[in-house]
Every structure is written in C-alpha cells, then in structure tokens.
Amino acid sequence: MSRGTKQKLAFALLTAAAVVVVVPVLLVAGYIIWRGAGAISLEFLLSAPRHGLREGGIFPAAIGTVILTLGTAIVALPLGVGAAIYLSEYARDDLLTRLIRMAIINLAGIPSVVYGLFGLGLFVLFLRCGTSILAGSLTLGLLTLPVVISTAEEAIRAVPQSFRVVSVSLGGTKWQTIRHLVLPNALPGIITGVILGLERAAGETAPILFTVAAVYLPRLPRSVFDQTMALPYHLFVISTQVPGMPMTLQFGTALVLLAFVLSLNAAATIIRSHFRRRRSW
Amino acid sequence: MVTGAMPPASLQPPPEGTCDAMTTTAVPSKIRVENVSFAYSNAEALRGVSLDVYPHEVTVLFGPARSGKTTLLRLLNRLTDLLEGTRRSGRIYLDGQDIFAPDVDVAELRRRVGMVFAMPIPLPMSIRANLTYGLQLKGVRDRALLEARVESALRAAALWDEVKDRLEDPASSLSGGQQQRLCLARILALEPEVILLDNPTSGLDPISTSKVEASLHELKQRYTIIAVPHSVQQAARIADRAAFMLGGEVIEVGTAREIFTRPRDPRTRDYVEGRFG
Amino acid sequence: MAIEQQAATHAVPVARRRRLRGETAAEALVRLSGISVIIFVVLVFVFLAREGIPAFFEVEVGNLLGTRWYPTVGRYGLLPLVTGSLLVTAGAVLISVPLGLAAAIYMHELAPAWLREILKPLIEILAGIPSVVLGFLGMIAVAPLLREHLNMPTGLSAFAGSVMLAYMALPTIISVSDDAIDAVPRSYRDASLALGANHWQTVCHAVVPAARSGIVVAVMLGIGRAIGETMAVLMVTGNAARMPDGLSALFQPVRTMTATIAAEMGEVANGSVHYHVLFAIGIVLFLITFLVNLLASVLMLRRGTRRDQLLE
Ligand SMILES: Nc1ncnc2c1ncn2[C@@H]1O[C@H](COP(=O)(O)OP(=O)(O)O)[C@@H](O)[C@H]1O
Numbered sequence: 107m108s109r110g111t112k113q114k115l116a117f118a119l120l121t122a123a124a125v126v127v128v129v130p131v132l133l134v135a136g137y138i139i140w141r142g143a144g145a146i147s148l149e150f151l152l153s154a155p156r157h158g159l160r161e162g163g164i165f166p167a168a169i170g171t172v173i174l175t176l177g178t179a180i181v182a183l184p185l186g187v188g189a190a191i192y193l194s195e196y197a198r199d200d201l202l203t204r205l206i207r208m209a210i211i212n213l214a215g216i217p218s219v220v221y222g223l224f225g226l227g228l229f230v231l232f233l234r235c236g237t238s239i240l241a242g243s244l245t246l247g248l249l250t251l252p253v254v255i256s257t258a259e260e261a262i263r264a265v266p267q268s269f270r271v272v273s274v275s276l277g278g279t280k281w282q283t284i285r286h287l288v289l290p291n292a293l294p295g296i297i298t299g300v301i302l303g304l305e306r307a308a309g310e311t312a313p314i315l316f317t318v319a320a321v322y323l324p325r326l327p328r329s330v331f332d333q334t335m336a337l338p339y340h341l342f343v344i345s346t347q348v349p350g351m352p353m354t355l356q357f358g359t360a361l362v363l364l365a366f367v368l369s370l371n372a373a374a375t376i377i378r379s380h381f382r383r384r385r386s387w
Numbered sequence: 388m389v390t391g392a393m394p395p396a397s398l399q400p401p402p403e404g405t406c407d408a409m410t411t412t413a414v415p416s417k418i419r420v421e422n423v424s425f426a427y428s429n430a431e432a433l434r435g436v437s438l439d440v441y442p443h444e445v446t447v448l449f450g451p452a453r454s455g456k457t458t459l460l461r462l463l464n465r466l467t468d469l470l471e472g473t474r475r476s477g478r479i480y481l482d483g484q485d486i487f488a489p490d491v492d493v494a495e496l497r498r499r500v501g502m503v504f505a506m507p508i509p510l511p512m513s514i515r516a517n518l519t520y521g522l523q524l525k526g527v528r529d530r531a532l533l534e535a536r537v538e539s540a541l542r543a544a545a546l547w548d549e550v551k552d553r554l555e556d557p558a559s560s561l562s563g564g565q566q567q568r569l570c571l572a573r574i575l576a577l578e579p580e581v582i583l584l585d586n587p588t589s590g591l592d593p594i595s596t597s598k599v600e601a602s603l604h605e606l607k608q609r610y611t612i613i614a615v616p617h618s619v620q621q622a623a624r625i626a627d628r629a630a631f632m633l634g635g636e637v638i639e640v641g642t643a644r645e646i647f648t649r650p651r652d653p654r655t656r657d658y659v660e661g662r663f664g
Numbered sequence: 665m666a667i668e669q670q671a672a673t674h675a676v677p678v679a680r681r682r683r684l685r686g687e688t689a690a691e692a693l694v695r696l697s698g699i700s701v702i703i704f705v706v707l708v709f710v711f712l713a714r715e716g717i718p719a720f721f722e723v724e725v726g727n728l729l730g731t732r733w734y735p736t737v738g739r740y741g742l743l744p745l746v747t748g749s750l751l752v753t754a755g756a757v758l759i760s761v762p763l764g765l766a767a768a769i770y771m772h773e774l775a776p777a778w779l780r781e782i783l784k785p786l787i788e789i790l791a792g793i794p795s796v797v798l799g800f801l802g803m804i805a806v807a808p809l810l811r812e813h814l815n816m817p818t819g820l821s822a823f824a825g826s827v828m829l830a831y832m833a834l835p836t837i838i839s840v841s842d843d844a845i846d847a848v849p850r851s852y853r854d855a856s857l858a859l860g861a862n863h864w865q866t867v868c869h870a871v872v873p874a875a876r877s878g879i880v881v882a883v884m885l886g887i888g889r890a891i892g893e894t895m896a897v898l899m900v901t902g903n904a905a906r907m908p909d910g911l912s913a914l915f916q917p918v919r920t921m922t923a924t925i926a927a928e929m930g931e932v933a934n935g936s937v938h939y940h941v942l943f944a945i946g947i948v949l950f951l952i953t954f955l956v957n958l959l960a961s962v963l964m965l966r967r968g969t970r971r972d973q974l975l976e
C-alpha cells in the first residue's frame with residue numbers, strides 16, 4: 107500500500123470515528139424529542155403524578171429539581187468563589203495551597219454515588235437533617251464545588267494583574283481591589299462556571315437517592331427539612347420500578363430533564379460569549 | 388542619624404529641624420530618601436540611594452534602562468509591597484514621616500503619593516468611574532463632591548474639553564494620549580501631594596507629549612512632581628532638579644542647570660552628551 | 665517607648681481600624697473557604713470509614729473476599745462486584761480510548777474550522793446528558809438492539825454498560841487529548857514534514873508520540889469517570905452479581921460496585937451489616953478513584969498542563 111493510500115485510509119477511519127462519536131448525540135436528542143414531545147402539555151408540566159405514577163404529570167418533580175438546583179447554588183457559590191479568591195489572590199506556593207489543590211482534584215474524582223453515601227452518613231444521619239432538601243442540597247453543593255472553584259479561579263486569574271496594581275496605587279486595599287475591581291470583572295466567568303456546575307448537579311441521581319429524593323410526594327415541599335421528588339430520580343423510578351408505565355410519560359420526563367439541563371448549558375455558553383465580546387481587555 | 392532612631396511618627400509633628408539641618412536650601416524637603424537599598428527576589432535594583440525632593444518642583448530621575456528609576460518610584464508609594472521576597476534597607480520620609488513605619492496607613496500614603504505608569508492603564512469602566520474609583524474606595528459618597536473632583540481633575544489634566552460630553556463611555560474608547568491624561572487625572576482627583584510619573588509619554592505622539600509636558604508646569608504649582616522622562620532632551624525640558632541614576636545608584640543630583648549644563652561626574656556628562664546608554 | 669507605641673495604636677483613626685478589621689476578616693473568610701475543601705475530603709473519608717469500617721469486623725475476611733453476593737443470606741463476597749466494575753470499565757476504555765483519540769485527532773487535524781465549531785458544542789452536550797437519561801435510552805433502545813443483533817438472551821449486559829460508559833467518558837478523553845495534541849510544539853511537526861513525511865505519517869510518528877503523556881492522562885481520567893458512574897450502569901447491565909467466566913461474560917448481565925450501592929442502600933436498615941458493607945464498597949470506590957485521579961494529576965502537573973482540565 108502506498109503512503110498516499112495509507113493516508114487516505116487512515117483519514118477515512120478518523121472521520122468515521124468522529125461520526126461514531128457525534129451522530130449518537132444527535133440520535134439521542136432527536137429520539138427523545140420525537141418520542142417525548144407528544145407528552146408535553148400544560149397538564150403534564152403542571153400536575154402531580156396519579157395512579158401509581160402511571161398518569162398525570164411531573165410538576166412536583168420538576169419543582170423539586172429547580173429547588174435542589176437553587177440549593178446547590180447556595181451551597182457551592184459562596185464556598186467555591188471564596189476558595190477561588192483564596193487560591194488566586196492570597197495563596198502562596200506552600201504546603202496548604204498544594205493540599206487544597208490536591209483536595210480539589212480528589213473531590214472532583216469522587217463518584218457521585220459515594221457523595222450519596224457521604225451525604226447519608228454526615229448530613230442525613232449524623233447531623234440529623236433527615237432525608238431532606240437541606241441534606242440533598244449540601245451533598246450536591248459539595249459535588250459541584252470543584253467545578254465552581256476551578257472555573258471561578260480561571261475567571262479571576264484572567265483579570266489582568268495591571269488592573270490590580272492600578273487599584274492599589276489609587277489607595278485601594280487588597281480586599282477593596284478584589285471586591286470592586288476583580289470580582290465584577292470576573293463575574294461573567296464565575297457565573298458561567300457556576301451554571302456549568304449546576305448543569306451537572308441538576309442531572310445527578312445517585313447523590314440524591316439516599317439524601318432527599320422521594321418516590322412519590324404529590325404536594326410541594328414546605329421547608330428545607332422536607333423530602334422532595336426530583337426529575338432524574340423520577341425518570342429512574344418510572345423507567346425501572348413501575349410495570350406498565352406508559353412510554354410517552356417516560357420519554358416526556360426524559361425530555362423535560364434533558365431540556366432543563368441543556369438550557370443551563372446554553373445559558374452558560376451565551377453568557378460566556380456575550381461578555382467575551384463585550385469586555386475591553 | 389537622628390531621624391533613623393525616631394519612634395513611629397504618625398503622632399509626631401514633622402521633624403523639620405532634622406531635615407532642615409541636612410538640606411542646602413531653606414525649604415524642607417517633601418520627600419527624603421536616605422541610603423535606600425532594594426532587591427527583588429532575584430535581582431538587586433537599588434544600592435545606597437539618597438535623594439531629597441522639594442515641593443513645587445519637577446524632580447527628574449534619568450538614566451539608562453534598568454538603572455532603578457522605576458524601582459525608586461515604586462518604593463515612594465510602597466507599590467513594592469505587592470511583591471514577595473524583596474529586601475529593603477534605608478529610610479524614606481514623606482514630610483518627615485517614615486513611610487515604612489508600622490503604623491503608616493499605606494492606602495492613605497498611596498493617595499498622597501500618586502503614580503502614573505509608563506503604559507496607560509484605564510480601568511475597565513467608564514471615564515467617570517475611573518476618576519471616582521479612588522475617592523469611592525476612600526469612602527467619599529457625596530455626589531456633588533465627586534462631580535466637582537471629576538471636573539477639576541479633568542481640567543487639570545487638560546482632558547475636560549475632549550471628554551466632558553462622554554463621561555459614561557468606557558475609558559478604553561479613548562486614544563492612547565487621552566488615556567494617559569486620564570490616568571493622570573485619576574490621580575489628581577484624589578488631590579495628592581506628590582505625583583510620580585514613570586515615563587508618562589512613552590507611547591504618545593508628539594502632540595500628546597507636549598500636552599502632558601505643558602500640564603506639568605501647571606501642576607507643579609500645586610504638587611510635588613517626580614518624573615522619569617523618556618529622553619535626556621525631555622528631562623532637560625521639564626526638570627527643575629535632576630538625579631542621574633546608573634546601575635541602581637544615584638550618581639549625581641543637582642538643579643537642572645547644574646546637571647544638564649555642567650555635570651560634575653564624568654558618567655553624567657557622558658550620558659547627558661549622549662555618549663552612552 | 666512602649667507607651668508611645670500604645671498611643672500610636674490608639675491614634676489610628678476609627679475608619680481605618682474598621683477597614684483593617686474588614687480586611688483581616690475577608691482574608692480569613694476566603695482562606696477558610698479554601699481550607700474547607702480539605703476538610704470536606706477528610707470528612708468524606710471519615711464518614712465513609714465510620715459507617716464502612718465496622719463491616720470488616722462484622723463480616724469475616726473470607727466472606728468479603730468470596731465470590732458470592734447474597735446479602736439476604738449473609739454472603740457478602742465483593743469479588744463479583746469488583747470484577748463486574750472492572751469488566752465494564754475495561755470494556756468502556758477499550759471502546760472510548762481509540763474512539764476518543766481518533767475523534768480528537770480528526771477535530772484537530774482534519775476538521776475545517778466551521779465543523780469544529782459544530783462538533784465542540786455537540787461534545788459538550790454529550791457531557792451534559794444526565795446519566796439517568798443515557799441509562800433510560802440504553803434500556804429502551806440499545807439493549808434491544810444488542811439482543812437482536814448479537815443474539816443475546818437479554819441485551820442488558822456488561823457490554824451495554826461499557827457502551828454507555830464509553831460515551832460518558834468520551835468528552836473527557838476528547839478534550840484532554842485535544843489539549844495534549846495542541847501542546848505539541850510546531851517544530852516537531854515542521855521537522856517531520858521537512859523530512860518528507862506526509863500529513864498522516866507526521867500525525868502518527870511525531871504528533872501522537874509527543875502527546876503521549878497527555879493521552880495517558882486522558883485515559884486515566886476516563887477510567888476514573890467510568891468506574892464511578894452509577895445510574896446508566898445500574899439501568900443497563902442487568903444487575904446479576906456473578907463472577908465473570910471468560911470473555912463471554914462481557915455479553916452477560918453483571919453488577920458493578922456503584923450499582924450495588926445505588927440499588928440496595930434504599931432497602932437496608934441503618935446500622936445493619938448489609939448497610940456497613942455497602943459503605944465499605946464506597947471506601948473501595950473512593951480509594952480507587954482517589955488513586956487514579958492522583959496519578960492523573962501527578963502526570964498532568966509534571967507535563968505542566970493547566971490543572972483545571974482535570975475537572976472537566
Ligand atoms: N518586578 C521585578 N522583579 C524582579 N526584578 C525587577 C522587577 N522590576 C525591575 N527589576 C530589576 O530591577 C532593576 C531595575 O529595574 P527598573 O527599576 O525597572 O529600572 P528602570 O526603570 O531604570 O529601567 C533591573 O535590573 C530589573 O531587571
């Protein structure tokens with residue numbers, strides 16, 4: 107085989123690989139939309155499941171996912187941004203910093219089901235939060251923390267050093283400089299990072315299995331100590347535990363979950379590109 | 388040295404007597420640099436520098452690149468604090484107060500001694516916000532006062548007429564020369580006592596350069612100015628007093644006339660006459 | 665002297681003192697947030713240990729190392745779960761590494777810019793699809809396909825799990841490989857082309873070898889991702905806790921460590937032996953992923969790559 111033929115063959119294989127990677131993504135999205143769109147109606151979105159989940163809608167699960175996503179943000183945002191500020195503005199190259207960095211890498215690698223165990227052990231049982239929105243949000247917040255820290259740190263480091271020097275030379279203290287100059291300019295990047303973290307948290311099932319998720323709870327939660335339904339867990343339950351479950355409802359649930367998660371992704375992308383275009387440095 | 392042994396000085400009246408005794412003129416020095424040595428973590432930058440700077444004069448620091456001019460300016464408002472692993476000895480007095488004394492309010496020092504950098508660095512905000520930034524950090528909330536300072540600072544920096552109708556535009560939309568004058572105005576809005584100018588005309592066209600130079604003559608009526616010029620010619624045009632620096636040392640200090648017409652040190656003479664550097 | 669010092673301290677204006685205090689408080693707070701990350705890792709370990717270590721006292725080692733997982737009759741053999749996880753993960757790596765590397769090379773070397781702009785978001789979408797959705801589709805669509813075309817009794821098998829995991833690991837593998845290829849100095853490429861090699865030979869003999877360590881990192885991270893994945897695996901592997909017997913096991917139902925925890929934790933009594941053993945499995949998972957990620961990060965830091973890639 108000549109060099110040229112070999113190259114042609116190799117490139118054909120590479121192209122095929124890219125097709126094999128990407129086409130299923132389109133198929134997955136297309137298939138879910140195709141089979142699920144029929145289920146989508148106001149009734150489906152705004153009513154609770156009935157008759158052993160086989161009828162009705164997904165309202166409590168959808169609201170539960172929104173609540174858990176907000177709860178995750180409340181936990182991960184301050185901690186994540188705080189840690190990112192520490193790492194980018196204060197940390198020296200010392201043992202503590204290296205330990206923190208190792209801890210972040212470690213946290214990022216912990217399997218989501220292990221987060222679930224941890225949440226059960228610490229929040230649900232030891233701290234007596236019970237199976238609750240509080241325990242679930244804390245668990246998901248920790249899971250999200252590494253993504254938030256790393257993207258926030260990157261955004262903060264992207265603010266040119268010269269701005270900091272100018273701010274200090276105008277009589278700004280270190281914290282004033284961070285507060286009034288660095289953070290406002292890093293904000294779009296930070297928000298992007300947080301949303302990407304939430305995107306992951308919103309779709310997770312394993313961490314909420316034992317910390318917050320309810321199989322069936324037709325009313326909305328009343329406090330952070332309540333359980334709640336959630337879309338990912340609801341999809342798991344209706345697709346594996348409920349015999350005779352109508353397919354449209356399953357696909358409809360999958361579609362809503364996918365749409366929610368991907369709209370978070372889209373929001374992050376839009377914010378990122380919008381501010382990239384606008385910023386002057 | 389008497390001053391060296393003084394306690395932290397913020398409560399003390401400026402020890403003018405001590406200063407007077409050492410200076411040649413009757414006017415007390417605004418800034419006194421006393422035997423200062425400084426090293427970055429990886430390089431020595433200043434060795435035994437002593438210098439007196441007098442109010443209402445333009446003092447010029449000139450010399451070849453890497454001779455320590457920028458480093459000396461950075462020390463005067465303690466921007467060197469931002470770096471790690473530096474070593475410093477000697478003392479610097481502002482109005483007789485040791486600026487490195489432990490009880491000195493560094494932020495206040497930097498408002499009193501303002502710095503314009505070689506490159507214009509507008510903050511990523513509006514023209515107006517650039518001017519009020521320092522005041523707001525200081526805690527000034529009074530809108531009328533802020534407005535008044537914006538206008539007076541822009542006027543003093545000869546920028547008012549060009550930007551008065553577009554104060555909300557991003558500062559980055561200004562031309563390079565305008566940006567540099569904005570940086571000057573940003574300092575002036577804080578009503579400092581000393582202005583440090585590190586090669587402020589380096590990137591500017593001749594017209595902007597002469598505007599900046601012209602404004603110096605106005606400014607020194609109110610402020611003490613220390614400037615690093617971008618050429619010997621510019622040094623001669625703007626200086627009342629000049630210090631020639633070489634290899635981290637001040638070789639010779641004197642009035643502009645002395646330094647540029649009959650320098651005593653041969654190295655100064657060579658540099659002024661363009662024979663090296 | 666001492667008195668003067670004190671006087672000086674008192675003379676510090678109130679506003680400045682307040683600012684100084686704010687300054688110290690702010691630094692303390694952000695430092696605490698940083699340190700909290702270390703604390704969380706320690707807490708995760710402590711609470712896994714607290715609930716899991718008792719298992720090693722309550723269940724004999726021989727039982728734990730056994731090949732039978734029947735908690736209802738007191739058989740807690742972890743081997744079928746561990747081998748199940750390894751089998752599914754190995755399958756996933758065998759699929760996703762060549763595929764991901766090839767796709768990364770394609771995107772980097774062959775795809776025109778406009779196509780790259782389409783491919784990248786698609787891969788991001790793939791990374792964003794919740795694992796429960798992939799598991800659902802795997803159950804509904806992939807498993808039946810496998811059953812028909814591979815003539816299996818049920819499509820729910822280790823292989824189905826591997827396919828799911830492969831796709832979940834692909835975004836990580838592609839993005840890290842892409843960065844590794846990107847980091848290969850131009851001069852390598854130019855030197856190869858100057859020696860008369862064609863594009864493919866250059867990619868094959870100059871670019872990929874130079875990016876090798878980065879690609880190894882991609883593989884490690886892919887493994888870390890795959891071994892910890894839960895929902896998709898739980899839904900498509902058929903969940904039979906049995907020892908794999910040879911290659912054919914790939915096409916039979918298996919059960920992974922993660923799936924076991926997810927499936928059984930809801931049904932056990934807190935503090936029971938079964939409960940403790942499930943936490944013990946969590947410890948094993950924690951340690952495996954810790955080692956894999958540590959290795960990846962050491963390799964990555966040695967290459968001087970940006971560490972944030974680790975987290976994607
Ligand atoms: N931030 C820095 N870190 C380390 N060394 C520096 C830094 N800034 C300047 N130097 C060194 O200090 C010396 C004096 O530099 P500088 O004060 O910038 O001189 P000038 O302004 O006269 O050109 C030079 O040798 C330079 O390399």
Ligand SMILES: [Mg+2]
Nearest residue numbers: 456457458585
């Ligand atoms: Mg300089």
